[in-house]
Amino acid sequence: MRVLIIGAAGMIGAKLARRLAEDRQIAGRPITALELADLGLPVAPPGDLPCRCRALDITAEGAAEDLVSNRPDVIFHLAAMVSGAAERDFEGGYRVNVDASRALFEAIRRAHEAEGYAPRLVFASSLAVYGAPLPDPVPDDQIRTPRSSYGTQKAIVELLLDDYSRRGFFDGIGLRLPTIVIRPGAPNAAASGFFSGILREPLAGLPSTLPVSREVKHWLASPRAAVGFLVRAAGLDTAQLGPRRTMTMPGVATTVGGQIEALGRVAGAEAVALIEEVPDPQIAAMIGSWPRAFSPDRATALGFEAEGSVDELIAVYLEDDAPGWTAR
Amino acid sequence: MRVLIIGAAGMIGAKLARRLAEDRQIAGRPITALELADLGLPVAPPGDLPCRCRALDITAEGAAEDLVSNRPDVIFHLAAMVSGAAERDFEGGYRVNVDASRALFEAIRRAHEAEGYAPRLVFASSLAVYGAPLPDPVPDDQIRTPRSSYGTQKAIVELLLDDYSRRGFFDGIGLRLPTIVIRPGAPNAAASGFFSGILREPLAGLPSTLPVSREVKHWLASPRAAVGFLVRAAGLDTAQLGPRRTMTMPGVATTVGGQIEALGRVAGAEAVALIEEVPDPQIAAMIGSWPRAFSPDRATALGFEAEGSVDELIAVYLEDDAPGWTAR
Numbered sequence: 001m002r003v004l005i006i007g008a009a010g011m012i013g014a015k016l017a018r019r020l021a022e023d024r025q026i027a028g029r030p031i032t033a034l035e036l037a038d039l040g041l042p043v044a045p046p047g048d049l050p051c052r053c054r055a056l057d058i059t060a061e062g063a064a065e066d067l068v069s070n071r072p073d074v075i076f077h078l079a080a081m082v083s084g085a086a087e088r089d090f091e092g093g094y095r096v097n098v099d100a101s102r103a104l105f106e107a108i109r110r111a112h113e114a115e116g117y118a119p120r121l122v123f124a125s126s127l128a129v130y131g132a133p134l135p136d137p138v139p140d141d142q143i144r145t146p147r148s149s150y151g152t153q154k155a156i157v158e159l160l161l162d163d164y165s166r167r168g169f170f171d172g173i174g175l176r177l178p179t180i181v182i183r184p185g186a187p188n189a190a191a192s193g194f195f196s197g198i199l200r201e202p203l204a205g206l207p208s209t210l211p212v213s214r215e216v217k218h219w220l221a222s223p224r225a226a227v228g229f230l231v232r233a234a235g236l237d238t239a240q241l242g243p244r245r246t247m248t249m250p251g252v253a254t255t256v257g258g259q260i261e262a263l264g265r266v267a268g269a270e271a272v273a274l275i276e277e278v279p280d281p282q283i284a285a286m287i288g289s290w291p292r293a294f295s296p297d298r299a300t301a302l303g304f305e306a307e308g309s310v311d312e313l314i315a316v317y318l319e320d321d322a323p324g325w326t327a328r
Numbered sequence: 329m330r331v332l333i334i335g336a337a338g339m340i341g342a343k344l345a346r347r348l349a350e351d352r353q354i355a356g357r358p359i360t361a362l363e364l365a366d367l368g369l370p371v372a373p374p375g376d377l378p379c380r381c382r383a384l385d386i387t388a389e390g391a392a393e394d395l396v397s398n399r400p401d402v403i404f405h406l407a408a409m410v411s412g413a414a415e416r417d418f419e420g421g422y423r424v425n426v427d428a429s430r431a432l433f434e435a436i437r438r439a440h441e442a443e444g445y446a447p448r449l450v451f452a453s454s455l456a457v458y459g460a461p462l463p464d465p466v467p468d469d470q471i472r473t474p475r476s477s478y479g480t481q482k483a484i485v486e487l488l489l490d491d492y493s494r495r496g497f498f499d500g501i502g503l504r505l506p507t508i509v510i511r512p513g514a515p516n517a518a519a520s521g522f523f524s525g526i527l528r529e530p531l532a533g534l535p536s537t538l539p540v541s542r543e544v545k546h547w548l549a550s551p552r553a554a555v556g557f558l559v560r561a562a563g564l565d566t567a568q569l570g571p572r573r574t575m576t577m578p579g580v581a582t583t584v585g586g587q588i589e590a591l592g593r594v595a596g597a598e599a600v601a602l603i604e605e606v607p608d609p610q611i612a613a614m615i616g617s618w619p620r621a622f623s624p625d626r627a628t629a630l631g632f633e634a635e636g637s638v639d640e641l642i643a644v645y646l647e648d649d650a651p652g653w654t655a656r
Contacts, residue, residue, distance in 0.1 A: 090437075090495065109418075131571070143471045145490075145572055152491040156484050162473075163480040167418065243459070244473055 001029045002070060003234075006058060006104070007078030009038035011183060012124075014045075015320075016076060016227045021045035026074065027235025037067060038079065058100040064107035071117055074234045075170075077104060078124045084191060086150040097153035105160055109169040121161070122233045123174040125246050127219065129155040130291045136217075137293040140248060147289055158246045165238075165245050173233045174246030175299075178221040178306065181259075181313055184321035191286050195220065198256070199263055199314060202271040203322065211280035214257035217292040221251040221306040222316040229304055240302060250306040252313060253293035262310035266318075267327050329357045330398060331562075334386060334432070335406030337366035339511060340452075342373075343648075344404060344555045349373035354402060355563025365395060366407065386428040392435035399445055402562045403498075405432060406452045412519060414478040425481035433488055437497040449489070450561045451502040453574050455547065457483040458619045464545075465621040468576060475617055486574040493566075493573050501561045502574030503627075506549040506634065509587075509641055512649035519614050523548065526584070527591055527642060530599040531650065539608035542585035545620040549579040549634040550644040557632055568630060578634040580641060581621035590638035594646075595655050 003020060007013045017036055022045075024031050034051040036042035041055040056063055058079050068075070079100070086093025101123075111117035130138060131147030146152045158174050165172040182203075183196040194211055195218060201208035221229075229249050238245075254262075264272045296304070307313050318325045331348060335341045345364055350373075352359050361378040364370035369383040384391055386407055396403070407428070414421025429451075439445035458466060459475030474480045486502050493500040510531075511524040522539055523546060529536035549557075557577050566573075582590075592600045624632070635641050646653045 141471050143469050144487075146487070147494070147571060149491055149495075152487050155487050159472075159474070159480050159483050159487075163477055166475070167477075243475060 001026065001031050001074065002033050002035065002072040003031050003074045003076070004035040004037065004067060004072035005042075005076045005078065006037050006067060007076075007080065007124075008036035008042035008053075009040045010078060011185070012180070012223060012226050012230075013038065013076070013078050014043065015223050016078075016230055017042070017051075018045040019227050019231060021047040021049045021051070023231070024049060026231060029235075035070065035072060058104070059095050064100070064103040067104065068107050068111060068117075068119075071111065072119055074120045074122070076122045076230055076234070077101065080124070081150075082190060083126075083128060083148060083150040086153060087148055090149060093149050093153055097150065098156050101157045102160060105164050105169070109164065112169045118168060118170050120234055121170045121172045122230055123157060123161055123172060123246070124230075125158055125174045125176045126151065126154045127176050127178070127248070127291055129158065129176065132289040134291050136291075137253070137295045138248070138291045139295050140298045161245050162243060166243060171238050172245045173236065173238060173241065175229050175233055176246065176248045177226050177229065178219045178249060178251030180223055180226055181220040182317035182321070183223065184317070191283050194283075195256075195259070198275050199259060200317070202263060202274040203267055203314070203318070203325065205274070207274045207276060209276050209278040210256065211278060211283040212256060212287050213279075213284070214260065215255055216284075216287055217253060217255045218287070219251040219253055219291065219293055220310070220313060221249065222313050224316050224320055225306045232304055236302060247299045247302075247304075248294050248296045249299050250296045250304055251294065252307050252310060254310050259310050262314060265311060266314050329354065329359050329402065330361050330363065330400040331359050331402045331404070332363040332365065332395060332400035333370075333404045333406065334365050334395060335404075335408065335452075336364035336370035336381075337368045338406060339513070340508070340551060340554050340558075341366065341404070341406050342371065343551050344406075344558055345370070345379075346373040347555050347559060349375040349377045349379070351559070352377060354559060357563075363398065363400060386432070387423050392428070392431040395432065396435050396439060396445075396447075399439065400447055402448045402450070404450045404452075404558055404562070405429065408452070409478075410518060411454075411456055411476060411478040414481060415476055418477060421477050421481055425478065426484050429485045430488060433492050433497070437492065440497045446496060446498050448562055449498045449500045450558055451485060451489055451500060451574070452558075453486055453502045453504045454479065454482045455504050455506070455576070455619055457486065457504065460617040462619050464619075465581070465623045466576070466619045467623050468626045490571060490573050494571060499566050500573050501564065501566060501569065503557050503561055504574060504576045505554050505557065506547045506577055506579030508551055508554055509548040510645035510649070511551065512645070519611050522611075523584075523587070526603050527587060528645070530591060530602040531595055531642070531646070531653065533602070535602045535604060537604050537606045538584065539606060539611040540584060540615050541607075541612070542588065543583055544612075544615055545581060545583045546615070547579040547581055547619065547621055548638070548641060549577065550641050552644050552648055553634045560632055564630060575627045575630075575632075576622050576624045577627050578624045578632055579622065580635050580638060582638050587638050590642060593639060594642050
């Protein structure tokens with residue numbers, strides 16, 4: 001079985017490639033080769049699984065045909081222009097998040113019509129398809145009312161995923177991932193970056209700023225859980241899904257205060273003292289319109305599992321991304 | 329105020345043009361000129377309102393720029409490939425229903441960015457954005473789960489309408505019209521055609537076939553009501569709408585049996601006897617997945633009004649489209 005990861009240089013894409021190179025199978029079917037593609041050249045994971053890495057702009061003419069030219073059996077489509085960038089760059093957001101996705105879907109459809117090709121396609125969607133006012137928790141049958149261009153773009157691709165799957169052009173499944181905490185590496189520019197930062201930086205003995213109140217509640221899962229969702233989706237019997245192909249993934253519903261308490265339990269009061277509250281009304285307003293918690297009943301019934309607590313999120317980070325860590 | 333109707337040769341588009349040529353204003357703002365466009369050349373309505381009629385393929389390169397070149401203040405976007413055709417012709421459906429709509433939206437956006445142009449845009453959406461399983465009645469906040477390519481395409485444009493309006497590129501409003509009954513003219517190929525046919529043909533002393541059971545329930549409004557919705561949408565204060573720009577329009581919830589009883593009241597048992605039941609399992613299955621009734625609370629609160637009974641639907645047809653009709 002050939003596996004293609006589009007967006008393989010991203011944090012989740014790279015972790016997914018490493019997991020697949022270790023597992024060498026999905027749901028019992030052996031993987032014979034990995035193909036990794038991203039705008040910047042992805043890094044091949046350790047191990048001896050045949051792996052082809054390519055730098056490629058998915059918005060370029062012919063890129064989609066090129067990506068599916070080896071007819072991968074499983075395609076992970078993780079490539080996207082992120083939320084803030086898609087809000088600043090209207091044309092670019094639609095080009096990357098809608099047009100490139102549709103070009104990929106169309107390349108698969110043409111191969112389907114020519115030769116019956118119909119791969120499993122796993123699409124990373126987003127909780128940004130939801131916008132205020134929202135119930136807490138948000139049920140699986142909540143209407144999608146995005147309040148950003150990024151959320152609109154993801155909701156459009158969710159609709160396309162259902163229609164192309166209904167037609168049999170591919171066997172699609174979409175996952176709305178929780179906010180990923182703790183992201184390894186340096187702080188990034190995302191509005192949601194502080195959810196990781198207020199844990200990651202103090203764990204490393206570094207200061208961190210908190211732009212919102214401690215009462216803010218959000219939906220979190222670890223990078224390891226996100227990779228687990230993707231692998232499970234690739235191997236799932238989609239007959240269980242019905243016509244609605246995208247599901248909200250499980251996560252930990254926690255307040256920022258709950259995160260800080262867990263940090264204290266793991267790393268002590270000194271770590272907590274490294275968090276400085278610097279209210280940012282703009283970030284607070286944006287986060288305030290986001291969903292806070294979900295009842296992901298469909299995904300739970302299909303065996304998707306996240307962590308159960310912030311303590312676990314921290315433990316997973318220390319195991320996977322901060323080996324050798326000890327409390328100061 | 330300049331008014332553009334895209335899809336002006338269709339039944340609703342032509343009736344809308346006649347109504348605007350009579351009214352010569354929308355919400356008190358005088359209309360100075362009409363522009364009518366469709367694939368086939370539209371017919372100018374009676375009266376002396378300046379009117380330009382054009383045959384134009386909205387999927388052609390440059391068509392969208394051309395349509396907005398005179399910067400109409402109000403644009404009615406009614407052009408579409410219908411449900412059955414979009415299901416048979418996958419590429420054509422997306423080209424007409426998604427790509428041409430987006431090209432129109434983009435032409436407006438570019439004019440907005442160049443010179444601040446921001447027209448009112450009234451978009452005809454469809455109940456096909458909903459698919460089984462559905463509650464009865466369907467509430468305004470029901471999740472959109474189309475079960476056809478046509479419904480998918482309309483749901484995508486609803487999402488775009490919200491995003492472009494949120495950005496201020498235009499002031500959009502979308503209407504999900506009920507099934508239109510009684511459509512004047514000859515029977516058409518639409519799966520829903522019998523909802524009109526079982527009234528229209530017997531009223532004219534002609535036989536008609538009924539492909540579904542009398543228990544089938546559906547959501548109906550007259551062509552006159554549909555035109556009324558569009559005109560009201562063009563003049564509405566959209567500040568009342570909030571970020572969700574598309575609404576389900578009110579209608580008459582009736583069973584086929586209820587339609588036939590009303591026919592009997594107006595035209596007698598002889599007319600009813602002209603209906604022959606010829607069950608068509610394929611049509612029955614398709615109609616069975618359609619929504620049956622709605623609670624269009626948002627539209628009702630904003631003053632949108634449909635008929636109250638099938639008897640009224642018949643009366644409107646006889647007044648508007650069968651003048652001089654008398655019971656046999």
